[in-house]
Amino acid sequence: MHTPTERSRRRARRGTTLMELMVVMVILAIIMAGAFAALNRQQVATTGQTATTELRAQLNEAARILPVELRSVSSVGSDIIGPLYADSLKLRVTYGTAVICQVVGSAVDLVPAGRLSPLDATKNYTLSSFVYDPQPGDWAFVLNEGATAATIDDSWTPMTIANSGSGGASGARKNATSTCLPALGGYTTAADANKSNYTLNLNGSGGSSMPATAGAGTPIKLAREVGYTWVQRNGDWYLGYCSSGYCGLANTPEPLVGPLWHAMNGSAVVPVFTYYDAAGAQIPAGTAATTGVARIVVTLRARTKGVVSAAGARTARDYVTDSLQVSIAIRNRNAT
DSSP, X not given: OOOHHHHHHHHXXXXXXXXXXXHHHHHHHHHHHHXXXXXXXHHHHHXXXXXXXXXXXXXXXXXXXXXXXXXXXXXTTTOEESSOOSSOEEEEEEEEEEEEEEEETTEEEEOOXXXXXXXXXXXXXXXXXXXXXXXXTOEEEEEEOOSSXXXXXXXXXXXXXXXXXXXXXXXEEEESSOOOOTTTTTOSOGGGTTSOEEEEEEEESTTOOOOTTOSTTOEEEEEEEEEEEEEEETTEEEEEEETTSOOBTTBOOEEXXXXXXXXXXXXXXXXXXXXXXXXXXXXXXXXXXXXXXXXXXXXXXXXXXXXXXXXXXXXXXXXXXXXXXXXXXXXXXXXX
16 A cells, blocks of 8 residues: 555656656747748848849949049040940040150150159159050140240140050050150159169140150140940949950959949830930930030949848849939040
């Protein structure tokens, strides 16, 4: 016979039943499913926000880059190269300025770039500065000081850098040691002799020739033709950049900004560049003459690479699209 105390001990030692274990497992599964669902929603939202942020960052980068070159061109000076297109743009942009120290025939020697040794103890001089190294085919504008000392008859004579110079050397030759000696205008000192400088062989453009007034101390501007156009990489479209003007098979543009939304409403290319004259009238695409361009509107549209769940999507998961429009007034409306 079991006493009440023994029966109590047996009940206290009784294990968990199978039904109780199943109830606990079901409760844990429900909790874990809810946690994973919340984590997945958070991850999807974060991915969408990241994609949207990258999308807008690309548009903002384009808004930062494009106006820099467009504001510096002179449409009256033919820096915008026609014909005008809605999906591409060709420009002639200035990338350097220098001072000539001597002219020998059609060749000019430029004062070395960078800071020169001081001509006196209180001054430093930087007379030549380049964003790029001069290359054959680039433009050179030599100041023609005219017949009088007044600036009213001054003008810039357009020339181009030749493919080759004397002895078969490049038309844009970089000299290991400076050819601008102190005696040539006094723009350098003996301490500058170990600095490199450029010798440029120039050809006239459109019947122009080296100005008779060119010599030691004459300013020169260097420019290069560049181009913007669409370029495709791995199925995505970008606004591409050509550093030597005409984008084509021989000069493939490099992606500059993107991915962008290239097509809309079927196969129609999204316009990027719209042109206006000084009166505000739109200049039709295909117009050959560019001297009347006073303002360029740049419109860029971008879309996330895939469907996302984020603010801006039309449904729970969809592409997010955004656009940016920049209106750029051409500052240099006078001849180059």
